[in-house]
Amino acid sequence: MTDVAVDLTSDPSEPQEQLEAVEQELQEVDAQIEVLLARQQHLQKEREQLQYLCSTNERAPKADWAGKFDWDHYLNKALAEQYGLTARFRPMQREVINATLQGRDVLCLMPSGGGKSLCYQMPALIREGLTLVISPLLSLIQDQVDRLQGQGVAAVAVTSLTPKEEVNQLYKQIETDKHLKLLYATPERIVSAKRFMGKLEKLHKSGRLARIAIDEAHCCSQWGNDFRPDYRKLAVLKQQFPTVPLIALTATATEDVCQDLKDILQIEGCERFKSSVNRPNLFYQVRPKPASNSDLSAAIASCIAEEDGASGIVYCLTRKETEQVAVDLQAAGISCGTYHADMDPASRMDIHKSWTAGQLQVIVATVAFGMGIDKPDVRFVIHHSMSKSIENYYQESGRAGRDGQLARCILFYRFADALRQASIVSLEPGWQPRLMKMACYAAAVSTCRHSFISRHFAEAPAACSSHCDCCCRPAGSVITKDVSTAAQDLTATLDSFPSSDRRATLNQLVDRWRSGKGVGISGKSMSKDECEQVVGSLFYDGLLSLEMGYTAYATNSYLKLSPKGSRLLQGNRLQVRQDIVASEHHSPRKSVKRRKKEAGDC
């Protein structure tokens, strides 16, 4: 910065020039002041955050979170009085609550239905101040607020559905009502409503913003199963309120996702609690999916008939499928309704309510029927088509058996569905390994399904106790078949496609193979279903790979010989698993009883 000396005795044209120079310099000074003020603000926040980290480290070096705390009595009392539960916490709940009450940032990984809501509601109930809860879904928010208000807890929500006049009223209440305990909002409100953030700032300054809870925190990560761009921007919360303890909760986060969400939410030094993902009361089963829609609907109807009228969900891939399956199930005498994103919100809510109240036995839905379903007695979740990842499947099927009683999770699978899913999700980042893993789960015939899921979430293999079809399968029901001749014929068939890309859709490949127009005749002797199974086996074993083709109207999945494939085929022998249990239909209750008698577990 230079000083400008104004000489008023010089040429009269000069003061004008000098004035301009002074004004210009003043503008520069203003700009610099702005930069410095912003820097000052940033440093003040950073100082606040560092002071907070130093003080929390001093206050609670490494507490025994399961130990005794001053507030134990109040927790037990609130559990009994507010929730009508007899002072028994579920695994990890007490530890999480203690850490957050101690002022720590917390990452809480608990399975679906494990009781995450209690972990942030309980501290809100027994302490002064307001807890801000960020939740992704309006229906989920509404459900929670209704329930809390029903228990006499002062909870409100500000969402896009709140009428404008009510928003103004709520903003006033947030400022003045010292008894308000929980404030629910969607991430969009944090990210785009400046006025809302302004209110939170004021609340923070007055010392009343007690904690922040981020439900379904895996939505922060693009590696997670439900990525929502606005969740990424929640970084602003720790930047604006560094001293306010933050608790992030999720049921489905792999290690990568955990790291990602800790970075995004800026809770690197948080306490992390993880309870096992294993849901021992769920019986997992995969059944071969019939090729025809009517056979499939009949198979689903027969699964439901085994349930003696108990409540359940059937997940389909598309809106059209939900409608067709619902018609078929109704024709089979099953009371059901559909739920998908194209329905108007009021109809969706009606169906949801009738199902929750037990007036409808089954809800046939797309995954739009998702987070926040809290019906404890769902006895079965049937997947008409595979999910796009293990995380998604775990979460969708996990809506069964939230009461801890035995429930069934049945997936109908055929290899074509993996390719169908691929064409739907192929624009999502990191979709291929996730889909591949899900296909491997579905195609497995002898790997314990509970262990498969546990390993996926980096846990030790779960003790299954015969709660999956693989562990209940009688010896000899799975054979290993030598399909090396078929594999060679199939490769030659792929080679007979135009040399520019040598790729084919599943139908093109199977049709040409069976017509014998490729090289070799093995395809001629097999049914379409068998051919599809062999192609699937080669895909899981890495001989075939996927390639996506995009046109203006459609996305197609093509199969190609992978580089690994041509290397493996040189040996000319290929062992491929072949599932021969097409006619096997387990009843888990019977199987579990039978297996317990046999006392031989997996």
Ligand SMILES: Nc1ncnc2c1ncn2[C@@H]1O[C@H](COP(=O)(O)OP(=O)(O)OP(=O)(O)O)[C@@H](O)[C@H]1O
């Ligand atoms: N300690 C407890 N004892 C008995 N029931 C409990 C306890 N804690 C929570 N619950 C009940 O368990 C059910 C599931 O709880 P909650 O909705 O918090 O699960 P969640 O972990 O958020 O599941 P999701 O991830 O599927 O939303 C609720 O009905 C809740 O009232």
